[in-house]
Amino acid sequence: MMRFAACATYMALLYGFIFLPVGVLALFSFQDGRFPIPPFQGFSLRWHAEVLGDADLIAALLNSLMVAFASSAMAVTLGFLAARAVATGRLPRAKAISAALTAPLSVSYLVIGLGLLASFNLMGQSLSLATVAVGHIVINTPLCFAICAAAIGPAQQSAERAARDLGASELRVMWLVTAPMILPALLAAFLLSVTFSWDEFIIAFLLSRFDVTLPVEIWSLLRSGLNPKTNAVGSLVFMLSAIAVLGVELATMRRK
Amino acid sequence: MSKTLTIEGRDRRRALALAAPALLWTLVFFALPFGVMAVLSLWQRTDQGLEAAWTLANYAKFASSPAYLQAALNSLEITVVVTVLSVALAYPLAWIIAVELPAKYRRLALALAVVPFWTSYVVRSYAWSLVLAKRGVLNGWLGDLGLPLMDLANSRAATVIGFTHFFTMLLTLTIYASLVQLPPNLRRAAADLGAGPVQIFRFIVWPLALPGVMVGAFLTFALCIGDYVTPQILGGGNDLALPQLVMLQIGRRADLPMAAALSIVLMAAVTLAYIAMARWMKEPSK
Amino acid sequence: MKTTTRLLAVLAGTTLLTQAAAAQELNALVWCDHTDDALIKPFEDKFGVKVNLKEYEGTGAALSLIEQSQPGDWDVLVVDGIDVPRVVSAGILGPLPVGDLPYDSLFPEMVMEENHVIDGQTYAISEKFGYNTVSFNSAAVSAEDLSDMTALWSDNAPGSMAVYDYYVPVMGMVAMGLGIPTADITLDDLPAIEAALMKLKDNASSVGEVVSSQTAIATGEVDILFGGGEWVTAGLTGDLPDLDWLIPEQGAVRWSQSIGVFADSKQPDLAVEFVKHVLSPQGQAALATSSCYWAMPANRMAGAMMTDEQKAALRWDQQVDYLNKADLYPTPDADLDAAMQDVWTRFLAH
Incomplete structure (x- = not known):
């Protein structure tokens, strides 16, 4: 009983800590006044309406979705192909290659962003959403590679061998045997990539110019005046993401 | 014989072709930019633009100016405190979810623990600034309860709280993952052999889950020391952190070479932490 | 090999994409x-x-x-x-x-x-x-307390304070407070300016850019904003009539x-x-x-x-008086500018 009480107390405290900022954020997004701090002056949907009527924010949201999906698709593709290469057991220097592919994981986003900024400068490449996507592929490919590599096991390999023995071409093997077998891993890698790209700030900040992603737009909103609009954006983004996650969760549960 | 050799050669070429796109991408957009940075860090910013000076002056400036060293020290201290605090907070929660909780609630509990992940990262720091402000929510509550108010906003404490919040969520996830992988019958067997709960934890769970915890801690370290947003929003211009110093070079002086040199210093710190972790994990006695 | 070509195609595509937007x-x-x-x-x-x-x-x-x-x-x-x-x-x-x-x-x-x-x-x-000068919350601090700028870096600051995070005007203000016209600042003046800045930092609870400065004074986090002016308070007076600004007797920066x-x-x-x-x-x-x-x-x-x-x-009608009291921004040459930025970095790290 003591133990149960201790566990319950700890959980309550920690969940309280975890939810505190989100709760405060959401509450004061309904503030009927100019400042998102106590006292709560009454309930208003004014700031939410302002967000939905802000063309720049909506454009940034669409930009973010575009960058997230495009860069994640590319990252999953690159990661999956490389993971399969390693899994064949025929890849020379497989260990070194794996290490090289996962190296970006331990490098700070700020450093990756700065390096790309300097390089694009030298190359004479203008900054745009495409350059942001390039940066996001760099940070997400290692992740996708690691997830796919962990998922490809002996079961896949023997199935692949069987398919090959039956005369299937390499592409068909990959598309019809390996990919479907590790579909959950591919999906997980893709969604994780989308999340990271969706929420990434510093690379997007350094590598974009006029068309910006949502975190960058929120950053400039934050710097253009204190008001509960920032709270409203945060709450709406939260709801959007939560619904997406819930949807995926339900979809995968039904599959089982 | 020669036929198998050619098959093997063909397989190797095929494998290489599969790995090539990812490798090429990593080479062009990760390794190469890194090289560009290393080269750039030896250049100098002058009135006319960037000059290929081939000098260690930027590093010398870092090593000789107390303000820069202080920024590096601030970053290191904040990161260490955050890493330790986050592990200390996340471990018990991950343990409760993985071991104490009935299996059917686990997924829900874990999902709840990471839900705030889904607010935007920038907004999360901002939300903490509202909570900790002098007339913010926290002080509102403390005032209602008749407790002394806390002056946490715009300080290192605020930065640490913001970071700890994020990394507690992250670490709960990673530590949970390594705890559920431990076969439960190991614990049962130890209990059958007369081990108490403390002993089971000390001699079985802790050492077996340690690698996972260490990887999570390293990830925390690497992400925390390189983050600009949290100290910028919550630190209030006090206790400058290394990434802020890097951004100052770009934002105020257009001094890409100095920013590059400071980034290399930042990377060196992360690499040292990585080596330390790798060494520590290799030591069998631990 | 196919994948490599495809990769190159994607790369070429991104380059084209980025250069198409010129119309x-x-x-x-x-x-x-x-x-x-x-x-x-x-x-x-x-x-x-x-x-x-x-x-x-x-x-x-x-x-x-x-x-x-x-x-x-x-x-x-x-x-x-x-x-x-x-x-x-x-x-x-x-x-x-x-x-x-x-x-x-x-x-x-x-x-x-x-x-x-x-x-x-x-x-x-x-x-x-406009002016980089002193904004304050008149409900908490009186204008008289702020008329002498040096009080802000004395041991008895008249109230809680934030500093605007831009080195040029703020260092210019401090120079004015020390009796140095902004046009005459030299490398030799920097030690005195730095000493005043460090005491200012001791008295201040935060240093922030435009919006964090506004936030600090608008939410009651601080009562005084050093480096502020009409650009901080004018837009807020509708909601917060107590916010005010003045030019100290030593002057301010325009x-x-x-x-x-x-x-x-x-x-x-x-x-x-x-x-x-x-x-x-x-x-x-x-x-x-x-x-x-x-x-x-x-x-x-x-x-x-x-x-x-x-x-x-x-303060449309008082501009003649204000323009008289304020110096222009300092115009440092490259060496002085670099030295001023170094001082400012130390100020932030302090």
Whole structure:
């Protein structure tokens, strides 16, 4: 009983800590006044309406979705192909290659962003959403590679061998045997990539110019005046993401 | 014989072709930019633009100016405190979810623990600034309860709280993952052999889950020391952190070479932490 | 091999994509007060173009962004008046057609020929000005307590304080407080300025940029904002009538923004039209009362487009007195600028 009480107390405290900022954020997004701090002056949907009527924010949201999906698709593709290469057991220097592919994981986003900024400068490449996507592929490919590599096991390999023995071409093997077998891993890698790209700030900040992603737009909103609009954006983004996650969760549960 | 050799050669070429796109991408957009940075860090910013000076002056400036060293020290201290605090907070929660909780609630509990992940990262720091402000929510509550108010906003404490919040969520996830992988019958067997709960934890769970915890801690370290947003929003211009110093070079002086040199210093710190972790994990006695 | 070619195709595609967006768009590098629809929309509608705005804070940041761009990327630049000679000598700005611009209706102090005219060519025109001085919450601190600037770096600061995070005006103010005119600051003065700054930091709870400064004083986090002015308080007085600002007896620093056209702009005519729009009475009134910060318009004719409350918040009628009391921003040369930035970095790390 003591133990149960201790566990319950700890959980309550920690969940309280975890939810505190989100709760405060959401509450004061309904503030009927100019400042998102106590006292709560009454309930208003004014700031939410302002967000939905802000063309720049909506454009940034669409930009973010575009960058997230495009860069994640590319990252999953690159990661999956490389993971399969390693899994064949025929890849020379497989260990070194794996290490090289996962190296970006331990490098700070700020450093990756700065390096790309300097390089694009030298190359004479203008900054745009495409350059942001390039940066996001760099940070997400290692992740996708690691997830796919962990998922490809002996079961896949023997199935692949069987398919090959039956005369299937390499592409068909990959598309019809390996990919479907590790579909959950591919999906997980893709969604994780989308999340990271969706929420990434510093690379997007350094590598974009006029068309910006949502975190960058929120950053400039934050710097253009204190008001509960920032709270409203945060709450709406939260709801959007939560619904997406819930949807995926339900979809995968039904599959089982 | 020669036929198998050619098959093997063909397989190797095929494998290489599969790995090539990812490798090429990593080479062009990760390794190469890194090289560009290393080269750039030896250049100098002058009135006319960037000059290929081939000098260690930027590093010398870092090593000789107390303000820069202080920024590096601030970053290191904040990161260490955050890493330790986050592990200390996340471990018990991950343990409760993985071991104490009935299996059917686990997924829900874990999902709840990471839900705030889904607010935007920038907004999360901002939300903490509202909570900790002098007339913010926290002080509102403390005032209602008749407790002394806390002056946490715009300080290192605020930065640490913001970071700890994020990394507690992250670490709960990673530590949970390594705890559920431990076969439960190991614990049962130890209990059958007369081990108490403390002993089971000390001699079985802790050492077996340690690698996972260490990887999570390293990830925390690497992400925390390189983050600009949290100290910028919550630190209030006090206790400058290394990434802020890097951004100052770009934002105020257009001094890409100095920013590059400071980034290399930042990377060196992360690499040292990585080596330390790798060494520590290799030591069998631990 | 197929995948490699596909990869290269994608790469080529991204390059094409990024270079396709050039049509009828005007690219302007501005301070955050130029982003309101009230200012931009009328121009976009009139000319049927899209104005792309990139905000920055501080001339260094602007130079950084320009260096990270390709020639022809930018059309219009808004920059601190005192930095115009610097950007002109870097070849960034091109000459303006003087006859088309409302020079006659500018406040005389805003013509600033010594900054804007170089070798007989005019490169920029003032659009907005104001003061870096002291903002305060009159419910918590009295104006008398702030009339002597040095009190703010004494052992008995009159109240809780934040400092605006921009080294040029704040170091200029401190210099004024120490009796050094901003135009006369030399390397030898820096130790004294630094000593005062460090005590200022001891007395201050935070150092922040435009919005965090506003936030600090608007939410009661602090009672005094060093480096603030009408640009912090004027836009907030509707909600917070207690917010006020003054110029201490030692004086303050006057800032001004200028606007010009890039030398390598691909559409200089449209860019000049934009400059004319910003300088028009309507444009000036919108700029003066922008959501990011308020300040005096450079064009006197804007007064007719503004309400009495707006003009009162900006102290329209007291400008003669204020202009007298304030020095221009310091104009450090490269060495002094680098040294000042080093002092500022130490100030932030302190």
